Amino acid sequence: MGTRRVVSAVLLATAAVTLAYYHQVDNRLRPADRVAIAAYFAAVGYSPPASLESYALQLAYIRAVQQAVLHCATGNDGIPQGFPREPADLLRRGSGLCYDRSRVIEKMLRFGGLQTRHCALYHRAAGASALQTLIDPHSDSHAVTEVRTSAGWLVVDSNEAWLSLDCGGRPQPIAAVHTWQRPLPAFYRQPFVCVYGLYSRHGRFYPPYNAVPDLHWPELLANVW
Numbered sequence: 404m405g406t407r408r409v410v411s412a413v414l415l416a417t418a419a420v421t422l423a424y425y426h427q428v429d430n431r432l433r434p435a436d437r438v439a440i441a442a443y444f445a446a447v448g449y450s451p452p453a454s455l456e457s458y459a460l461q462l463a464y465i466r467a468v469q470q471a472v473l474h475c476a477t478g479n480d481g482i483p484q485g486f487p488r489e490p491a492d493l494l495r496r497g498s499g500l501c502y503d504r505s506r507v508i509e510k511m512l513r514f515g516g517l518q519t520r521h522c523a524l525y526h527r528a529a530g531a532s533a534l535q536t537l538i539d540p541h542s543d544s545h546a547v548t549e550v551r552t553s554a555g556w557l558v559v560d561s562n563e564a565w566l567s568l569d570c571g572g573r574p575q576p577i578a579a580v581h582t583w584q585r586p587l588p589a590f591y592r593q594p595f596v597c598v599y600g601l602y603s604r605h606g607r608f609y610p611p612y613n614a615v616p617d618l619h620w621p622e623l624l625a626n627v628w
Contacts, residue, residue, distance in 0.1 A: 428602050428609045428619045432514060439490035440514050443471040443507070455515055461552045465566065468511040469559055472504050484607035502546040502608060504561040509548050512559075518551040520622045522558070522577055523601040527594040536596045537604070545590045549577055549599075563588060599625040 444451060449467040452460055478498025482488045490507045493499045499507075509519045526543040527536045536542050548559040557574035558567035565588050567575045575583070580591050600622030602608055606615045 426606070426611070426615045426618065428617050430509070430513070430619060432510060433489070436490050436510055437514065439494050440511050442494060443468075443475055443490065443511065446475050447471045451515060455517065458552055458554045461517065462557075462566075462572075464515050465512065465517075465550060465552070465557065465559060466564075468508055468515070469564060469566070472507050472511070472561075473564060476504055476507075484605070485612045488608060501561040502603070505546040505548050506602075508559055508561060512548070512550050520549050520599045520625050521602055521619065522547045522549055523598045523603075524577075524590065525596045525598075526590075527596050533596045537598065540604075543590075545595075546602075547577070560588060599623060 444467065447467065447470050449471065451464060451467075455461045455464055472493075476493050476497060476499045478496070479500065480496075480498040481500035482492060482496060482503045486492070488499070488503045488506050490510055493503050493507050505521065509521060512519050524545040524547060525536050525539075527533070528539075528542070531539070545562075547561055549556045550559055551557075552574050555574045556576040558577050558580070560566070567577070567580060569575055569583070570585060577597050580587065581594070600619040602617035602619065604616050606613050606617055609617045
């Protein structure tokens with residue numbers, strides 16, 4: 404390979420890495436997040452324990468997080484595209500949609516030391532492939548969270564107080580939802596495609612607010628293993 408080709412390949416690789424880093428959703432907890440999270444918990448009278456060692460404590464914490472976000476964001480007016488949707492923003496507005504609430508739920512769960520992954524769900528029409536579903540701008544969508552407990556992955560809904568617990572109170576991952584023999588919220592009753600780490604297809608929920616989809620690269624790896 405000639406020198407020009409080597410240089411071109413290096414430049415293209417550098418540009419790709421730079422683009423990926425620049426467009427990754429920032430999931431770090433900021434000082435302002437911690438202040439807002441304390442206010443969410445205070446609103447429902449919950450005091451987080453010093454540690455979440457047992458499944459029972461983890462489940463109680465997860466329920467408190469969900470309850471706090473639903474309690475503080477009762478309205479259904481979403482935060483507009485091109486504006487931040489961090490915990491303090493949703494708390495101040497008191498209103499949001501699934502993608503706004505899931506953002507806060509995930510930060511609050513990570514505040515407690517739990518691992519999360521963002522789930523973008525898209526209703527799959529009869530006969531449609533996963534790719535057709537994802538590129539269809541009219542496909543009905545929902546944003547929820549999976550959190551890793553000591554007993555396995557658990558789905559935390561962002562619009563209602565629903566967790567993916569089986570009849571024995573054990574967590575079930577999003578992939579197992581359609582195998583259940585118990586009532587489900589309306590969205591989950593139809594076939595859907597789940598993509599981990601896709602925060603928006605349009606790229607205007609998180610900086611730099613452009614047409615490149617909002618992604619979190621480490622979470623995206625959960626789609627392949």
